[in-house]
Structures are given as structure tokens and as C-alpha cells.
Amino acid sequence: MEGKMNVQKGACRCRTSWKAIYRLLLAVFFLLPSTTVFAADAPQGATPSSPQSKQDIPYDFNAPYVPGEVLVKFRADVDRAMATDMARDHNCTVQQSIHTIRLHRLKINDQRDVWEVVAEFAADPSVEYAEPNFIDVPVGDVPDDQSNPLDTETVIPSDPMYNDQWHYPLINMPDAWNLRVGGTGVIAAVVDTGVRFDHPDLTSRLSGNGYDFLDLDSDPTDPDNGHGTHVAGTVGATTNNGTGVAGMTWNGLILPVRALGDHFQMAQGFRYACGLLTAPDPVNPTPAGVLNYSGGGTHSLTKEEGVAACNAAGVIMVCAAGNEYCGSVIYPAAYSTTYDKVIAVAATDYNFGGDPQRAPYSNCGTELNVAAPGGNTSVDSDGDGNVDGILSTYWNYTTSTAGYAFWQGTSMAAPHVTGLVALMLQQGVNPDSVRSILQNTATDLGAAGFDTQFGHGLINARAALDAVPRIALISTNITTNSVDKALNELGRVYAKFSTSDFDSIDLSPYHTVIVAMDGGNADAADIQHLANFANGGGNLIMLGGSSLSTFATAVDTSLLDIDTVNYTWATVAGNPDLEITAPDHQLAQDLPRTYDFINNYASYYMIRLQDTAAEEVAVNGDGETALLKKKLGNGTLTWFINSPYTSYWADGGDYAVLKQIIENALGVSFASPSTQPRGLTWDGTHLWNVDSGLPKAYYKIDPATGSVVDGFNYPGSSFPLGITFDGTNIWSTDWTGNGTIYKHNPADMSVISSFPSPRAYPADLAWDGTYLWAAILQTGPIIKINPATGAEVGFIPAPPGSRPFGLTYAHGYLYVGDDNTDTIFKLNPGSGAVLDSWPAPGPYPAGLAFDGTNLWVSDWSSQRIYRMMEIKKKSNILFLALPIIIQQGSK
Numbered sequence: 001m002e003g004k005m006n007v008q009k010g011a012c013r014c015r016t017s018w019k020a021i022y023r024l025l026l027a028v029f030f031l032l033p034s035t036t037v038f039a040a041d042a043p044q045g046a047t048p049s050s051p052q053s054k055q056d057i058p059y060d061f062n063a064p065y066v067p068g069e070v071l072v073k074f075r076a077d078v079d080r081a082m083a084t085d086m087a088r089d090h091n092c093t094v095q096q097s098i099h100t101i102r103l104h105r106l107k108i109n110d111q112r113d114v115w116e117v118v119a120e121f122a123a124d125p126s127v128e129y130a131e132p133n134f135i136d137v138p139v140g141d142v143p144d145d146q147s148n149p150l151d152t153e154t155v156i157p158s159d160p161m162y163n164d165q166w167h168y169p170l171i172n173m174p175d176a177w178n179l180r181v182g183g184t185g186v187i188a189a190v191v192d193t194g195v196r197f198d199h200p201d202l203t204s205r206l207s208g209n210g211y212d213f214l215d216l217d218s219d220p221t222d223p224d225n226g227h228g229t230h231v232a233g234t235v236g237a238t239t240n241n242g243t244g245v246a247g248m249t250w251n252g253l254i255l256p257v258r259a260l261g262d263h264f265q266m267a268q269g270f271r272y273a274c275g276l277l278t279a280p281d282p283v284n285p286t287p288a289g290v291l292n293y294s295g296g297g298t299h300s301l302t303k304e305e306g307v308a309a310c311n312a313a314g315v316i317m318v319c320a321a322g323n324e325y326c327g328s329v330i331y332p333a334a335y336s337t338t339y340d341k342v343i344a345v346a347a348t349d350y351n352f353g354g355d356p357q358r359a360p361y362s363n364c365g366t367e368l369n370v371a372a373p374g375g376n377t378s379v380d381s382d383g384d385g386n387v388d389g390i391l392s393t394y395w396n397y398t399t400s401t402a403g404y405a406f407w408q409g410t411s412m413a414a415p416h417v418t419g420l421v422a423l424m425l426q427q428g429v430n431p432d433s434v435r436s437i438l439q440n441t442a443t444d445l446g447a448a449g450f451d452t453q454f455g456h457g458l459i460n461a462r463a464a465l466d467a468v469p470r471i472a473l474i475s476t477n478i479t480t481n482s483v484d485k486a487l488n489e490l491g492r493v494y495a496k497f498s499t500s501d502f503d504s505i506d507l508s509p510y511h512t513v514i515v516a517m518d519g520g521n522a523d524a525a526d527i528q529h530l531a532n533f534a535n536g537g538g539n540l541i542m543l544g545g546s547s548l549s550t551f552a553t554a555v556d557t558s559l560l561d562i563d564t565v566n567y568t569w570a571t572v573a574g575n576p577d578l579e580i581t582a583p584d585h586q587l588a589q590d591l592p593r594t595y596d597f598i599n600n601y602a603s604y605y606m607i608r609l610q611d612t613a614a615e616e617v618a619v620n621g622d623g624e625t626a627l628l629k630k631k632l633g634n635g636t637l638t639w640f641i642n643s644p645y646t647s648y649w650a651d652g653g654d655y656a657v658l659k660q661i662i663e664n665a666l667g668v669s670f671a672s673p674s675t676q677p678r679g680l681t682w683d684g685t686h687l688w689n690v691d692s693g694l695p696k697a698y699y700k701i702d703p704a705t706g707s708v709v710d711g712f713n714y715p716g717s718s719f720p721l722g723i724t725f726d727g728t729n730i731w732s733t734d735w736t737g738n739g740t741i742y743k744h745n746p747a748d749m750s751v752i753s754s755f756p757s758p759r760a761y762p763a764d765l766a767w768d769g770t771y772l773w774a775a776i777l778q779t780g781p782i783i784k785i786n787p788a789t790g791a792e793v794g795f796i797p798a799p800p801g802s803r804p805f806g807l808t809y810a811h812g813y814l815y816v817g818d819d820n821t822d823t824i825f826k827l828n829p830g831s832g833a834v835l836d837s838w839p840a841p842g843p844y845p846a847g848l849a850f851d852g853t854n855l856w857v858s859d860w861s862s863q864r865i866y867r868m869m870e871i872k873k874k875s876n877i878l879f880l881a882l883p884i885i886i887q888q889g890s891k
Helices: 015-030 080-089 114-122 173-179 227-236 263-273 301-312 333-337 410-426 431-441 461-466 481-489 524-535 549-558 652-666
Strands: 065-074 092-098 103-108 127-134 187-192 253-258 290-293 316-320 342-348 370-373 390-396 401-407 471-475 494-498 512-516 539-543 569-573 577-580 594-596 603-607 615-619 625-632 635-640 669-671 677-682 687-691 697-701 708-713 720-725 730-734 740-745 750-756 762-767 772-776 782-785 792-796 804-810 813-818 823-827 834-839 845-850 854-859 864-871
Touching (some): 065 080, 065 114, 103 263, 114 127, 127 301, 187 227, 187 410, 227 390, 227 410, 253 263, 263 290, 301 316, 333 342, 342 410, 342 431, 431 461, 471 481, 512 524, 524 549, 524 635, 539 652, 635 652, 677 730, 677 804, 720 772, 730 762
Parallel strands (some): 316 342, 512 539, 677 720, 677 845, 762 804
Antiparallel strands (some): 065 103, 065 127, 390 401, 569 603, 625 635, 687 697, 740 750, 762 772, 804 813, 813 823
């Protein structure tokens, strides 16, 4: 069969002795502190893409491999001609090479055992490592009968088989599609057995490239298996086209790579998909943002180096955990504990009418990250006449026709995650944040929290896509490693744009824009774009400046009143000092009063700024403004004029100061003590938060630290949502039935009295000094209630298209959080007219509170509480006192 190979496993009597010799050789190398495991006198300074676990993962000596072949990686000082000669010296012939990493596939020209030849090469000081050419296999169910193939003759318009794809509603995919239909900008690679792109549901999904590393040609069509075609359909079958089934990415592009075979082919396939091969190897001009590998097997250095290279390139690798019935997680999925962009995926079943269970075949282990539907073709839990497998595209090789089939396996689970990751990347999620978002937004299954059967839980597509970045980092012309590092360490999800011409970037999705510049070509249009963002209520953080006169003029016009005599750059001799002039200012919190920044250059450049309306927080060594904050329209501008160029922040102390300034500028936010934070209120000293998860409770919170001061059990029967304080008592809502409103003693939260809600589904509450107000979640109005009688005495409509959730009252106005549009609205309580609106800090603003100065938001998706903005008395203008940060996701 084309592309197949013989597998040798335990056939040669002499191998056992060579295994023993090889183990002894490894043991000797383990005792040599200056060597690697697989070669004496190893080169110093491993590259960033080198595996980190060579000495931690032993070989599986019983794993299948290609007979008569070895893989050898020579040291950097061995060129191609030398490698050919050295192979000949060991009576081997070079068959193929990956030239970029000096890895060679060698044929053994005699009858020696593979492990014998491996041991010979491993003892050669010119060799970095040597190993058998192990074989990976698909980890999906590919039965001889093709597992219930469905015929395309029954197709009717608009994906007629979608109703049989139970696995999409299980992960909240329809809501995710309603939120954002996928685009074509992010390519998903399917490294597998190949793909049949003449299938009508896949024919338009080809990215235009692809390669076959088994047959060594540019046609990655699956000749005889079908596994890759099924996987590709789940990732990206054309959706809403009146044909067959739906795919995760709706209309995303797929890069087919036929490389599921031996480890040399797989290593080539990984690098090709990630755009890392160079001529004379096949070159991929359209690298993938995410790679699906629904195969696996044993560990090898060849495999791990391929994973490490893609990880270093920033490509997400989604890998199936394996189908050994709760056996150990297979490789490469098991590399998830070493490489942060590897996602190990377990499989769940359908279990119609109950919570999904671990699919019986799915592997278990601490390496798991998340679970996704993998199906179980041995049952029909919903009684619809179809087995509970994953329905996707299929090719019938007997009749040479396209069709659809129900299959099972962690192979089928992984592409659900791959498709979701592609959609996340399409929305601007930073690859560094993808895995944590998936984990934090997953639906918890099994034991509470992380467990070894489901990882962090079943992926939740809507929640993951809700966690799109609310922070944008614009890097004009410099390396911003220090800024990236700070944002990642602070847990902020952000999008990054590397350009000095950024006036065309749509900034509307973001709450905070950080501009890092050190010179560059930012012009008047760019600065005006930033001014428009800030004036509209955004939070603008600028790091550094520019020497261009057009830049300074634009800043003078749009952002600051610059002293025009000194608007050009000034040279500061020696190390510039940061001296705090307003030590009590929020931006100066936890900063040293004075600090000398290490300067790697003879002079230090800094733009001179002057603005009487700005708050000067710090000055530099020559007394010029170094850190300032200014109200700008409805938003704010924070400017740290010191350049953020990485070299300036190499010192650990310098970096700590930069990180603290960024953290202070981003503002206050802390994790909610509850698993499902809902209503929020302020009692004059503390915040109170309602938890509708388990255990259902009320939490009293210190707003300065986010720590719990006290907690009380919930008295209702089902679902607490809202809370408010009337100056004496706490009021809360229960959503059960038509709803109940409780009056509590805040000392112990005992119930003083209660009455039925005038309307069903009461969410958060507000107190205006005389009356209660309740947001009615499902039907929309915001009702006014007499607290003495419980009677409704009036109502106002909710904003059009909204679903009111969070609610508070401040300075004569109502503020409502809408979880349909992720928006905070300011309303006239007499008419319901919308007076203003702002993007919410998270997608589900379930609770709002006003502390007399600032608006606070409780977001149940991110499980965080945010201090969002200052509300000025008797004014329609709000300004963001503390910029908002992105949510971290919900479970």
C-alpha cells in the first residue's frame, strides 16, 4: 500500500544485548556533567528550539520503528559532505536530510541490528544524538467498515447533517458562531495521513499549499486511509453551504501535510507546517497559526526537537492524548508539561441527558490540558439511530466517493480544539495566552478543578471567544520583549501590532492601548488616531516618544500642550534618574522614590513635555517630566517617557520598575473569591459579591486587596444573582421560579423579610435612596420596586438589543451591565434613555457597584472584579480612572 511501511518489533535475537549496551552507554553519559545524553563532548549553548528534556524521558525500547534505518543528528561543525562520509564510515547511506537542523535519515547497508548502529553513532563525538526512526500511528477509530458512513445523496440545503453533530452544541459552538463567524486569516495545519480535497465539503478549504512527506511531492492527498480527511472536516468543513456537515472554523483555511508515519517524516511535517524549512527542503510560504496532530506514539529526540521548534516559532500544537483506555498520555501530547504551546486533548462521550463522561478509550495523566468531544461508537445514548461518534467528512476508497462517517477517538477530539484555537487567533488572541484561556474557560467535569481524566475540563467555545484581547500593544520600531514579559507575567491577554503606521488599526475592540516607541515614524494621523481612542473613553498608555517634528506637533495638538521651545529631543548625560514627585499618586504605587536606570549608551534621549492640565508623577535626571497622567475626553493618557527599548531594561531592578509602572497604569483588578461571581454592591467600606456557583454564598471583600473579609451561606433555594445595600440592610435576589427578593441583616446575612419579585428573572439590584431597582434578565425592563410592599411602581426599558444583568445607581443615574453586547450603559432613570456607554471589562458584567467615586464591575466569565472608572458628580462625563484589564476566563 502506497505510503505504508513494514514495522519491526522484537524480531532479532541479538537486539536485547545491544539494548543493554545502549542503556549502559546512556548511563555512562548521564554521569558526565559536561555532556548531553547522546554524545560525548556535546556542543555548548543549546539553541532555543532544542528540547529541554533529553535527560528526563527514556526511550521505549519496545516501540515500533522502521527496520534498517537510523536517525542521526550531527554536531554543528559537521557539514553535509562530512555527514555523508561519516555515514559511509558506519556502512550507512544518507537517504534524506533536514538541512536546517542537520538531521539525517540513514539506511543501514548490512544486517546489523538498529540498536547496534544507534549505539555506534551515539559513541561518536561528532554526533549530537542517534536513535531509531520510530513510527507514530493515528489515534482515531478507523474500522474496516468505516464506522457508519453516510451518503451525500441525502444532502439538503444548509448543512443537512448538522443536527447529527451533537458535539458542537456540547461545547457551546452555536453561541460561538453567533458571536463571531470564522475568518480565513489564520491557517490550521492538519499534519496527518493527508486530506481528500476533492471532497465537496473541503474543496474550497485548501490554503493553496501543502506537502506529502511520505511520497515526497506537493500533493498531500490521502491515498488510502481517510483519517486526515475526517480530522480536517471537524477543523474546517465548509459551513452553511447546503452540503453535508459543519466545521469548527466555518470557512477557515486548512494546510494539509501528509506526514503521519515515521518520526523523520513527522519532523519534516511539523517544521513545514510552521514555516521553518528552507531550500532545498520544501518551503511553506503560508505558515500555520495552529497545528493539529491526531497521532502519536513514543518519545524521540527527533520528535521533541520538531515540537520545540514549532513552540519557539509561536505555533500552537494541538495533540491527541491517545486511546489506550486511561493509559499514559502519548507523545507529542505529553510534551505539554515542557512546552507551553502544546495542548494535550482528552476525549469525552455524549452521554445524552447527563454530563459528558470520559470516553472509555481516552488516556489519562497530569499532562492533559483540556477535553473535547471524541465520541463513543459503541452506544446511541439519544436513541436517534446513529452511534454517538463524531460526524465528519469521509472518503470511501472502495467506491471512490465522498461521504460522511461517525468515528471515535482522541483523534476526533483534538480537531475541535484546533478549530477553536484558529478562531481565537483570528480574533487577535496572543498565542502565549491561548492555552491558559482554553483552560480557564473550560467547563469543569469530574473532580472539582484540574483532574487527570479531563484536564481543566471540556472546552467552551463561546467563553473562549469571549476572552478576546481587551488590550492592544502597538510596537512602532523596537523590540518590546520587556513589555511583553510584563504583560504575560501580569496575566494580561493582549493583541500585538508591530508597525509605526497604525492609524488604520481598528482600536474599538480594546479598552487599553499601549504604544511602545523609540523613535519611529509615527505621524500626525497616528497620534490623532490615539487621541480619538482616548477621547472616546479609552485608556492610552504611551511608553517612550519620537524625535520627529511631525510627531511632536501632533502630540502638541492632540494630546499635550508641549513647550514648543523644547519639543525636540534633549540629551541627558549619564544614567537618567526617575524621581517621584507625587508619591501618593496611583501610578507611583510601589515604586522607589528615586531610581537610576542603567543606560547602555553614552547619551539618553527624551522628549520634553509640558502640560499644565497633566499630573506630573515623576521627573528624570534633568528635572524634565518622565511620568505623567492626564484626563483626555472620556478617557485617560498615561505617559512614561522613558524608552521601553529592551536594552534599557536588561537589569532586573529596571525591569521591575517598568513592570510596576505598567501594572499601575493598567489598574486594579483581582480574582473573585467566587466561582460564578454575579451581583456586586458597596456598603461604605467593603464590596459584597454574590456567588451563584458552589457553594452559593455572599462574600464581603476588601477592595484594596481582593481578600475575603467574611462569607455567608445563601438562604435561597437555587440561583442567587443580585445584591445591593440601602445604607442599613443588604438586599438580594433569587432567580428561582418567578424570583424572590430578600432583605438581610449585614452582620450575619440573616433574612429579615422577603417578597416575591414583581417580575420573573430578577438579576442585579440597585438602591436610589428610596426605591429598589431590579434588572429583569430575560424580558429586559428595569423595574422600580417599593421596598416596603414589594410592589412594582414603575419601569424603564432596557437599552435596545441588550440583556440587562449588572445594575447600580450613582449620582442620579442608573448604570446597567449588558452581557449581550458586553457594554456598560448609563441610563436616565425617568425615561430609560441611553446617555452614554462604554465597553465592559469582560463579556459578562453580572454585577455593578458604586463606591462613591469609582464604578466596579463583577464579571462571571473572567471570574474577576474590576475597578473600572471614576464617575463624576453632576456630570455626564466619565473618565477611566484606572484602565481596564482583560478577563482571565471562566470555568
